[in-house]
Amino acid sequence: MATGLAIGLLASPVGVAVADPKPTIKQAKAKLSRLNNKADHVVERFNTATERHKTAKKKYGQLNSSYKDKLATVARLRAQVITMAVNDYQMGSDVTSWPAMLGQGDPMSMLNGMALSGQLQAERAEKLAAFDRENKGLKTQRDLAQDALVAADDERDKVEKERAEILKLIQEQKKLLRELGAYKSGDPNSTGIKYTGPATGNAAAVLKFAFGQVGKPYIYGGTGPRGYDCSGFTQASWRAAGVSLPRTTWQQWAWGAKRRVSLDALRPGDLIFSEGLGHVTIYAGNGNIVHAPQTGDVIKVVKFSSYGRRVVGAIRP
Incomplete structure (x- = not known):
């Protein structure tokens, strides 16, 4: 047995790379x-x-x-x-x-x-x-x-x-x-879902539009109507309520310098910005947010607690 093992080792090709183990989930x-x-x-x-x-x-x-x-x-x-x-x-x-x-x-x-x-x-x-x-x-x-x-x-x-x-x-x-089996192409023609949250006034119009986009794909640089990136989505949603926001997250955050609100006092329609201003979402009420997450995902409603990004602050347009 030992002899066979030795022969096997000697017969093995020298310098053949061993494949790296597949990453865990x-x-x-x-x-x-x-x-x-x-x-x-x-x-x-x-x-x-x-x-x-x-x-x-x-x-x-x-x-x-x-x-x-x-x-x-x-x-x-x-x-x-x-x-x-x-x-x-x-x-x-x-x-x-x-x-x-x-x-x-x-x-x-x-x-x-x-x-x-x-x-x-x-x-x-x-x-x-x-x-x-x-x-x-x-x-x-x-x-x-x-x-x-x-x-x-x-x-x-x-x-x-x-x-x-x-x-x-x-x-x-x-x-x-x-x-990971998590890729979502989305449907550019999605009619979304109905908003039934507590928003009123302009915020109700914002969230009615935003929820109507649920299921559409995240598209970098997208401003609709077939897909959006995060700031294109917030811009389009607030436009539905007659409010003109700048195009990028950085511009939207600067635009809202005098409209900052505490995260403890969020109201439906408020915009929540991630640390570094790389992402922005809309607060939907009842602890939920609606946003365009990232490539390979769709516009969706999730719990704010499961957001997964550090938050720098919020504004109320």
Whole structure:
């Protein structure tokens, strides 16, 4: 027997790696919790970069539109100046200085001399002055638009960087959830459940909407109607009550700086923020919350006591 064992050991391939033991359910859940916490913050960075990109893109659009308007104004005034030069030529006026004036960046120096010599009427002098003012402002407007475009491109790059990290995290989350048999794809067309809690007024409208989304999937960057992330969900729910919240958890927390409430005094509709501002939920009353949890899960109602994330505070919109 000993000889056979020795032969078996000698015959075993040298250097063959022994597979790592499969993680226990407890270990897998702990890893998933860490991934979810990390994903919370990455998604909010993605949302923030997305909002900044939208703002920068809008600013560029406005400045570029102003630049085009000014460009058209300069072209129109230039055409008037050329018409004035042609008329003077046809009338036999001294126009030897017109080409030089139209070709230089600052026609005012020549304009002043011509005006002093009485060669231009007041109306013509004003047209030339207007042409000069608009011409000078054109470069400034163009530079502002170009700076705004660079800023928008920079924010777009940040969005794509965060998106790439999120996609990597999503794959890890989905793999773990499937191993645990806990992956939920959700139903984008879910009609939810009826809210029967104690909310009144605006909060009742908020929770009627929120409960109507139960069963829809968590989607990073999602603002509805087929799926949401946590802050997209709270924003949409409060919009149903006529209140406009900012897009991200960080912005919502800052927006509510003067609306903070104690966790001991929660009312239905209050927003509860996790430590680090990576996640936000809605208090539904009777010790329940409704929220969009994380990738591989659906919008759902759970006990606040089972929330699983540390809480930093709450606001009442």
